[in-house]
Amino acid sequence: MSDDARPRPIGAIKTLAAFRDRVDALGIALHCDDQIAIGREAPLAQSYTLRDGKTVGNRFCIHPMEGWDGTADGLPTELTHRRWRRFGESGAKLIWGGEAVAVSHDGRASPNQLVIDRRTVHALRALREDLVMAHQTRCGPADDLLVGLQLTHSGRYARPRRADRPEPRLVQRHPLLDARLGPEAAGVNPLDDAELASLAETFVDASLLAADAGFAFVDIKHCHGYLAHDLLGAHTRPGSFGGSLENRTRFLRRIVDGIRRGAPQLGIGVRLSAFDLVPYRRGSDGRGQPEAVQLPYSYGFGVRAQVPTEPDLTEPILFMRMLRELGIELCNLTAGSPYYNPHVQRPALYPPSDGYDPPEDPLIGVARQIGVAMELKRAVPELFVVGSAYSYLQQFLPHVAQRVIRDGGADAVGIGRLALSYPGFPSDVLAGRSLDQRLLCRTFSDCTTGPRNGLVSGCYPLDPFYKERPEAARIMALRPRSRRH
Ligand SMILES: Cc1cc2nc3c(=O)[nH]c(=O)nc-3n(C[C@H](O)[C@H](O)[C@H](O)COP(=O)(O)O)c2cc1C
Numbered sequence: 001m002s003d004d005a006r007p008r009p010i011g012a013i014k015t016l017a018a019f020r021d022r023v024d025a026l027g028i029a030l031h032c033d034d035q036i037a038i039g040r041e042a043p044l045a046q047s048y049t050l051r052d053g054k055t056v057g058n059r060f061c062i063h064p065m066e067g068w069d070g071t072a073d074g075l076p077t078e079l080t081h082r083r084w085r086r087f088g089e090s091g092a093k094l095i096w097g098g099e100a101v102a103v104s105h106d107g108r109a110s111p112n113q114l115v116i117d118r119r120t121v122h123a124l125r126a127l128r129e130d131l132v133m134a135h136q137t138r139c140g141p142a143d144d145l146l147v148g149l150q151l152t153h154s155g156r157y158a159r160p161r162r163a164d165r166p167e168p169r170l171v172q173r174h175p176l177l178d179a180r181l182g183p184e185a186a187g188v189n190p191l192d193d194a195e196l197a198s199l200a201e202t203f204v205d206a207s208l209l210a211a212d213a214g215f216a217f218v219d220i221k222h223c224h225g226y227l228a229h230d231l232l233g234a235h236t237r238p239g240s241f242g243g244s245l246e247n248r249t250r251f252l253r254r255i256v257d258g259i260r261r262g263a264p265q266l267g268i269g270v271r272l273s274a275f276d277l278v279p280y281r282r283g284s285d286g287r288g289q290p291e292a293v294q295l296p297y298s299y300g301f302g303v304r305a306q307v308p309t310e311p312d313l314t315e316p317i318l319f320m321r322m323l324r325e326l327g328i329e330l331c332n333l334t335a336g337s338p339y340y341n342p343h344v345q346r347p348a349l350y351p352p353s354d355g356y357d358p359p360e361d362p363l364i365g366v367a368r369q370i371g372v373a374m375e376l377k378r379a380v381p382e383l384f385v386v387g388s389a390y391s392y393l394q395q396f397l398p399h400v401a402q403r404v405i406r407d408g409g410a411d412a413v414g415i416g417r418l419a420l421s422y423p424g425f426p427s428d429v430l431a432g433r434s435l436d437q438r439l440l441c442r443t444f445s446d447c448t449t450g451p452r453n454g455l456v457s458g459c460y461p462l463d464p465f466y467k468e469r470p471e472a473a474r475i476m477a478l479r480p481r482s483r484r485h
Contacts, residue, residue: 074115
């Protein structure tokens with residue numbers, strides 16, 4: 001790594017001119033506007049009418065952000081309600097899924113993940129209503145607020161009964177990732193075609209329940225290494241769900257068919273890891289380094305087989321064209337996985353307790369995702385594209401976001417970690433209020449350290465509510481000594 005590319009805290013960059021200098025020094029494309037416009041004509045305040053006639057009232061989106069705080073039965077708790085209410089109060093007009101909700105018990109990523117079934121659907125309806133009411137109280141009418149539900153099966157990352165016991169459901173053999181699951185994975189056979197066909201039906205059933213609960217759309221989650229994303233990379237899988245791109249996307253087409261038959265009015269979206277890189281691990285200096293893999297690398301989606309530390313957008317473009325042919329307009333682009341290359345998925349200065357120090361300046365990771373989203377939006381302009389990985393930009397976020405929207409590089413800017421520390425951020429930007437610097441997410445990764453250690457997620461450093469919870473002291477103790485303040 002060149003000296004220039006070594007991580008430098010963005011907090012030390014005080015002005016837009018210095019930010020631009022840093023971006024230039026890194027040799028990345030991250031353009032920004034000087035002034036943030038306000039009022040009806042402001043780029044971030046523009047509404048967008050989708051093809052089905054629904055309106056999204058502005059260009060801010062709240063990403064799905066799980067809290068690991070559901071009950072053993074998959075029901076939301078008061079902590080879940082608080083998070084969703086804050087999403088509603090944010091002023092963003094697109095709520096992309098709230099959080100990942102498992103379509104079946106065996107698909108839960110933790111024993112505290114929400115589940116959608118006949119027993120829980122009433123509670124998910126109440127969760128949505130709580131969010132909408134919070135929006136109305138704080139921000140006014142909700143007729144241009146679009147709220148979806150993210151549906152997932154955690155696949156190889158399923159841990160439905162105990163946070164420390166993987167119970168993987170594999171769709172392909174992956175020499176590196178299987179080994180990381182430990183001995184549990186060794187004896188597990190990948191799901192066969194009949195099991196996958198049945199799981200597609202389970203997604204359809206869950207979608208119909210989501211429609212009953214009043215959600216405007218469902219997101220059929222295809223990202224972050226979970227089952228449907230794993231399937232997109234299942235080049236070596238035999239049978240009708242592996243091998244060709246046609247086969248690897250069959251699962252999604254089946255689900256879409258079923259939804260169209262059962263709930264034709266329900267919107268459909270896809271959150272997609274638009275590119276991937278090989279798994280990384282902690283090197284001897286603490287920094288992340290790519291695993292050595294055999295070439296061609298034939299296990300990922302949107303990754304160059306011969307240089308698997310770089311994206312390849314050939315198939316993601318074909319996938320997005322397929323979405324267009326299926327009449328799907330909503331597409332939320334993310335990348336990589338929090339399990340095996342977190343610096344790609346959520347650029348951060350500080351790793352969670354099970355992570356590695358950033359192998360590059362996190363701004364490079366931000367620029368990589370923003371650049372890919374821009375390229376894909378240009379390739380398939382008919383889709384409504386939401387971009388990810390903006391939180392690390394902190395006070396420069398509005399400047400970059402406005403420029404991306406103005407340039408047509410995405411249709412909405414998604415907010416993830418920042419929505420936990422500073423949910424009112426979109427409202428403040430849209431109203432032209434100065435930002436509350438104390439609430440800007442500093443990417444300490446405590447929101448991930450918590451769940452990695454069996455605790456609920458939340459913004460422990462900046463949200464007074466979590467700061468005062470008993471878990472906060474345990475999380476502090478899990479930080480390296482130098483960061484215990
Ligand atoms: C604590 C936590 C929970 C998350 N939960 C979800 C989730 O339920 N579904 C999902 O698709 N992504 C989830 N993500 C990923 C975020 O939605 C987002 O893609 C990522 O944090 C990068 O965006 P940001 O830079 O704005 O944080 C989560 C991330 C974190 C840190």
